Amino acid sequence: MDHxxxxxxxxxxxxxxxxxxxxxxxxxxxxxxxxxxxPKAPLMMILDNPGAREDPAGNPFxxxxxxxxxxxMREAGIDVHDIYVTYLLKCRPKRAYNKPEARTACLPxxxxxLLQKQPLVLFGFGNVVAESIFPxxxxxxxKELRGSWYEYQDTPISFTYHPLAVRRRPNLLRFxxxxxxxxxxxxxxxxxxxx
Ligand code: SF4
Numbered sequence: 001m002d003h004x005x006x007x008x009x010x011x012x013x014x015x016x017x018x019x020x021x022x023x024x025x026x027x028x029x030x031x032x033x034x035x036x037x038x039p040k041a042p043l044m045m046i047l048d049n050p051g052a053r054e055d056p057a058g059n060p061f062x063x064x065x066x067x068x069x070x071x072x073m074r075e076a077g078i079d080v081h082d083i084y085v086t087y088l089l090k091c092r093p094k095r096a097y098n099k100p101e102a103r104t105a106c107l108p109x110x111x112x113x114l115l116q117k118q119p120l121v122l123f124g125f126g127n128v129v130a131e132s133i134f135p136x137x138x139x140x141x142x143k144e145l146r147g148s149w150y151e152y153q154d155t156p157i158s159f160t161y162h163p164l165a166v167r168r169r170p171n172l173l174r175f176x177x178x179x180x181x182x183x184x185x186x187x188x189x190x191x192x193x194x195x
Contacts, residue, residue: 005070006080007060008036010053013090020090023105024098029091035113041084043187044119045069046110048128048162049089068163069125072173076180082187086113088132103132114153120190122155123183126162133157146179149186156186 012018013034020032033050051063070080089106114122124130127141133152134140145159160179166172 005062005067007062008066008080008085010034010036011039011084017090017109020109023091023102025089025091025093025102025106028094028097032090033087033092034090035084035086037084038081039084039117041082042120042191043078043083043183044114044117044122045083045085046122046124046129046133047085047087048126049087050092052092064167065163068167068176072163072166072176072180075177076184078180078184084117084119086110088129103128107132111153114155119155120194121183121187122152122157123180124157124159126159126165128162130159146175147182156190158182158186 011034013020013032017034018032020026033053047065051065052061053063055061066085069085073080073083088110089102090109091106093102124133130140130142130145134145134150142159142161146161147158149156149158151157158179161172161176163176166176
């Protein structure tokens with residue numbers, strides 16, 4: 001039986017950034033993970049950091065986060081080819097690190113990515129992403145922000161729960177799918193305006 005999920009192609013980090021040593025995660029990563037999926041996609045999804053991408057034998061591996069994300073997208077009618085997935089932190093943490101410092105250090109990479117790719121709509125997963133995108137907003141949590149649209153670098157953005165939170169708490173699944181449906185509707189709205 002075919003596996004119902006796909007492993008999206010990884011996009012190479014731009015020249016220079018693949019050797020980034022701005023924060024301490026450079027000493028624990030295996031490589032910089034710039035993003036995956038369609039590099040020209042209209043929808044950019046932002047997760048907190050990359051998870052395991054290969055199993056112990058080095059074979060490409062679909063982690064629970066990506067599996068749940070694809071499940072939610074399918075329920076919401078979003079095609080996997082219409083998305084690009086990236087991260088607040090471009091390096092996978094393997095042990096304890098200074099989280100505020102790493103998030104501040106890596107944010108300019110995400111901002112540059114946005115300028116280069118110019119997606120039509122942004123979508124963040126989890127409180128860490130929400131807090132880092134809106135550090136000055138009071139109560140920048142998914143619970144407070146989901147269901148509404150905001151602007152980040154002139155691009156509409158909204159948020160939902162992290163796929164791992166949805167796996168741990170299945171009662172969140174219906175909100176997760178609802179939010180992804182709202183993302184699809186927003187994309188259609190923005191596309192209409194652009195025609
Ligand atoms: S997490 Fe970001 S800032 Fe830190 S080393 Fe990796 S790419 Fe550089």
